[in-house]
Amino acid sequence: MSSIEERVKKIVCEQLGVKEDDVKPSSSFVEDLGADSLDTVELVMALEEEFETEIPDEEAEKITTVQLAIDYINEHL
Amino acid sequence: MSLTDKVALVTGASRGIGRAIAQELGAQGATVAGTATTESGAASITEFFKENGIKGSGFCVDVSSTEAVDGLMAEITEQLGAAPLILVNNAGITRDNLLMRMKEDEWHSVINTNLNSMYRVCKAALKSMTRARWGRIINISSVVASSGNPGQSNYAASKAAVEGFSRSLAREIGSRGITVNAVAPGFIDTDMTRALNEKQIEALLSQIPLARFGKPEEIAKVAGFLASDAGGYITGETIQVNGGMYMA
Secondary structure: OOOHHHHHHHHHHHHHOOOHHHOOOOOEOOOOOOOOHHHHHHHHHHHHHHOOOOOOHHHHOOOOEHHHHHHHHHHHO | OOOOOOEEEEOOOOOHHHHHHHHHHHHOOOEEEEEEOOHHHHHHHHHHHHHOOOOEEEEEOOOOOHHHHHHHHHHHHHHHOOOOOEEEEOOOOOOOOOHHHOOHHHHHHHHHHHHHHHHHHHHHHHHHHHHHOOEEEEEEOOOHHHHOOOOOHHHHHHHHHHHHHHHHHHHHHHHHOEEEEEEEEOOEOOHHHHOOOHHHHHHHHOOOOOOOOEOHHHHHHHHHHHHOHHHOOOOOOEEEEOOOOOOO
């Protein structure tokens, strides 16, 4: 089983259609990886599915970078 | 056939326009999930599909219930092998009354079945469509959304809302290759219009340039066109199919 970081990065690449090299922990989904509002919703849904968890809207809004996504999963898994 | 390998969900498919649409999509090769509100209705859909060589089956679900709709997508995926990428929101009811006499229940039941079901079913179906980067949503409206009709303030309100809903959703998810359109039938020969009395029918016919009611198949062909590759560049549109009784 790969690490949470690897799984999050893989989902980000799949959802946003970006290369793995471009996905850094500090990468902002919107500013650095070109996500629009629908992309971020889909991304959160994909994370929910991968980690079998439910991310409430008010929490999802705060997940704006790769690191924040990894942190959220680590805290809530 | 252009829709082969795709699953289509048609709500309210046991009779009338819904059944004709299910048949049309099936003829284009789609595997069809048709819903009805009773087990016997669902069984009659399955039977109808069998008789007409259509892949798919009937499902018993009440689109006015959120829990029921949530379970439906999983059930379809399990039974038919894939989630629906074509969705036809057809299920609808009338509870006609003059507004001054209209009961709360008559208002709410029409809004719940005709409009709130769009929210439920579209939301549930969008997940797989966005993932597939392809989808077709076809919402059945009515000519009275544009023309108005005495005794149908509830029905007309629900259908006008469906058209606005379709335009907004079309803008939201166009980037995912999903089109959202409405088809607005005029008076079509179904159980719904068979409830009209002779006087009403006569009055209606005098307003229809083509001087007849439409056939369910004539709505189904338009829905089938929107679902096919040929309709791929149409989104956010409401197509009027009414024999000329209302011209925008």
